Amino acid sequence: MSMKPAMPMPKLSTDKMTASIRRLRLARFHIMRGTKVAGGAACAYARPLGFGFSQRCAEAGSTRRNLLISQPRSDLYQPVMLMALKPQRALLALAGLYVLYLAGGLVLASQAVIDRVYFFPGYSIKRPMPDESGFSPDGPVVQNLSGGVALSRRIVPGNLGSVVRIDTLRSASDSLTCFVQETGLAFRFPRHAFPAAEPAEYPAPARMLVVSDIEGNFKGLQQLLQGAGVVDAQARWRFGAGHLVFVGDMFDRGLQVTECLWLLYKLEHEAAQAGGKVHFILGNHEVMNLTGHYKYLRRKYRHNADSLGLDYARWYAPDTELGRWLRSKNVVERIGPTLFVHGGLSPEVAALRLPLVQLNALTRRSLDASQHAAPRPAEQLVRNPKLSPDWYRGIAQEEAPAAHVAAVLRQYGATRMVIAHTPVEEITPLYNGQVVAIDLPHQEHTKQGFGQALWVEGGRFSVVDNLGRKQAL
Incomplete structure (x- = not known):
């Protein structure tokens, strides 16, 4: 069976070899750190030397954002990215707190603990109130007729519940009576x-x-x-x-x-x-x-x-x-x-x-x-x-x-x-x-x-x- 001859290693002088090793170390550093620009240059040094950095070179050519997110940074781009990420996280946190505030407020409103929930300065959601009100004391409702005569309609408490009472007022001096069921006050x-x-x-x-x-x-x-x-x-x-x-x-x-x-x-x-x-x-x-x-x-x-x-x-x-x-x-x-x-x-x-x-x-x-x-x-x-x-x-x-x-x-x-x-x-x-x-x-x-x-x-x-x-x- 014939064997293909191995590719000969490049002949390098001691100084050239030392310089190449230094470049290789620098290249490996940049590739491992994920710096896109430096990584691309490092691959140019690595390939002629025959070292197997093809995978790292491919990674170095990927987007800087992915590399920077996936690896801890200490290079030039780290402060910039942190500045970009912190406001986003702050906004997300504020949005989360706002949602919790609204949810909690709506729960409290539904339990009649509070009357309204403010969702923006000057804007609020009022608690929906089930209206179970019905026929009850009210009035008077006074309709003016001709000649100073008026008709007064009102609902007043009676022995067996509220009753309707209609009175005719013959002159302006005739007194009206208003009864307030909640407080028991009546005024003339x-x-x-x-x-x-x-x-x-x-x-x-x-x-x-x-x-x-x-x-x-x-x-x-x-x-x-x-x-x-x-x-x-x-x-x-x-x-x-x-x-x-x-x-x-x-x-x-x-x-x-x-x-x-x-x-x-x-x-x-x-x-x-x-x-x-x-x-x-x-x-x-x-x-x-x-x-x-x-x-x-x-x-x-x-x-x-x-x-x-x-x-x-x-x-x-x-x-x-x-x-x-x-x-x-x-x-x-x-x-x-x-x-x-x-x-x-x-x-x-x-x-x-x-x-x-x-x-x-x-x-x-x-x-x-x-x-x-x-x-x-x-x-x-x-x-x-x-x-x-x-x-x-x-x-x-x-x-x-x-x-x-x-x-x-x-x-x-x-x-x-x-x-x-x-x-x-x-x-x-x-x-x-x-x-x-x-x-x-x-x-x-x-x-x-x-x-x-x-x-x-x-x-x-x-x-x-x-x-x-x-x-x-």
Whole structure:
């Protein structure tokens, strides 16, 4: 059998051999470390010497990312890759924590431990509430007839359960009675005169209590008013020349909407007699109920409407006492140096350059405008849920530029603005104190036995609780 002669080894001098060995060691180092550029050069040295580094050379030619991930690094590329990987790991960790937060929040909400879960600043998921409400005490619902005569429908407790009672009021001096089932309070009051449109600007009083988003929570409202010294235990005005400012959303979600409205109606009359004032700023839920949008209406009101023989859509019609009263209210007012608006004033609405009186009149007209008629551009803005004063969230979420907030305040001769509508966990100053957000979770707070509102005295803002304790904001 013949044997093929072995390939002769290259003849190298001692110096050349030493240099080649040095290059080979360097090549092996780079190949083993996975450096792509150096590895390619090392293969060029290794192949002529006949050493079997073909596998390592192939590995050295693979992508740098794979090599760097698979092997610990100490070369030039290590800091760069660590810088690239650390933000990715941080983002993954944050995403994981966010998912855990949402999952935990939804579980707590489903167990009624918390009322809402915030998934982004200014945005939240409210706990779905099973509505088991039904026929129960309510009213009165007062329809004005001709000659000062009115018809009062109400549901009152009876010996064998709630019963419907219908009364005819012969004159304005005939008293109405409102019973609050949750607290057991009953209060009497007459119908009173009020302007067709409230003024939009007022001088600053010595004291103001400011609250919003009660949403039919009579117990929480009474506790706040009594704790702040606005009313006594029988819900009678005790605030003298002070002002009570309600910044919208008395409707929906709660079960004493009618009772809350009548309380403020009554206090308005009593405050005027004492030199004080009750302000009612319309919120988006007032506008929704006045324009036939009942998405958040509780079952109780549909059952009660059937029992009273008066469709709910008629409860706040222009010929009812509360319907007429609500249509006299504004969407924005200036009291001293402070603007009060439920949502906020968007750049688009501010660009109309309307005085407050005209802006309020425009909104007031839209309440009874035909939903099918083509509105004028200005009317479109006050109906637009993203831009109207009762809906706009751009200021509460600090999306609006600070320059816009400053411009709006200058435009209306104010130095600060109080807004509601967008939930906050506590009364929160925004835009370096130029804006104060006050939409607190009153239902949740009432269940926990406390409440808070904004207190203004001597031009300074503070927070007051249901026990009357004040803390500077």
